[in-house]
Amino acid sequence: IKEGLEEIEYTKDASIFTRYHSEKANIGVQFFNKGMVILSTFAPNDSDDIEFGVGLTMMTQSKSKCNVKDSVIVDCHNSFAPESGEVLPGNEEVFQLIDVIDKIQCNQQRNNLKIGCYEDTMSDLNKNEGVGESGIKTMIVEVANQRTAYVLFDSNNMEIGFRQEIIEATKDLDIDEIEVMTTDTHTVNTISRGYNPIGIVKRDEIIEYVKISINEAIKDLEEVEVGTGTKRIKNLNTFGPNNSTELISTISSIVAVSKIIAPVLLITALVIVFIWIFYGGL
Structure with missing residues (x-):
């Protein structure tokens, strides 16, 4: 610049x-x-x-x-x-x-x-x-x-x-x-x-x-007064359209799947805890 x-x-x-x-x-x-x-x-x-x-x-x-x-x-x-x-x-x-x-x-x-x-x-x-x-x-x-x-x-x-x-x-x-x-x-x-x-x-x-x-x-x-100019930026690595789209899609998929998996994991964990407490107490 x-x-x-x-x-x-x-x-x-x-x-x-x-x-x-x-x-x-x-x-x-x-x-x-x-x-x-x-x-x-x-x-x-x-x-x-x-x-x-x-x-x-x-x-x-x-x-x-x-x-x-x-x-x-x-x-x-x-x-x-x-x-x-x-x-x-x-x-x-x-x-x-x-x-x-x-x-x-x-x-x-x-x-x-x-x-x-x-x-x-x-x-x-x-x-x-x-x-x-x-x-x-x-x-x-x-x-x-x-x-x-x-x-x-x-x-x-x-x-x-x-x-x-x-x-x-x-x-x-x-x-x-x-x-x-x-x-x-x-x-x-x-x-x-x-x-x-x-x-x-x-x-x-x-x-x-x-x-x-x-x-x-x-x-x-x-x-x-006004003027314009353009410059090329060299040796700059970018995500590119494919990688950025893939990243966003992956994050969105993780969030969507988490909404389903998280409750299941929580319920499963609670069941295991109750079983452990109940049978452990016996």
Whole structure:
């Protein structure tokens, strides 16, 4: 990251935030200097992680189409249902993402920009409400009198439908666009709820945090310069999709089996103890 920051060139050039759609695939695109940021979501339909190879394809395709130096792909991870599956190579969703990237209008007018930020740990909420230690972070980007709110929760996905509820609840605020995202942290996972996405409980309280964060970020707006960059991290071992899925499945199986075995073992132990006490006493 430090090496990447040293290589970035900064200017005041940015485009407005623009949305594109193709069947279930939805993206929001904003150009910054020599790069672009693509926010990807399948909401209001459910979805889970975008597989790395799919994201790499999106990155390569968008860089080639728009002739930019960097393309930053953000999986918003904001519409979860129990039956949600990963977006894997060959899935129909992949071709929808390819189609929607082809719709991007690359020659967007550039203007100066302002950015304002705000963060709150949401200290009265915790992992039981699907909120991680970093809480909420909000960034407002203002370009050509358009204000876009980037709202990020430290959570593991979002209950399906809650994104739309947040968007509706913030329409009266002084913004023109909003996208809500989650970090995909697994620190909020619980045995009782598994993935435990944000929005299952205390929706009103969470929405109030969103409104406050947007208003405070607007107060922080100031003129800035911006740049983008990407770096490859070498010699980094990862779980990979197969091992992580196998681990989660194994844990879930152990928990499910334990619910059956534990009572049986307890009853068996009690019977043995009673027999030992009864016959031992004789």
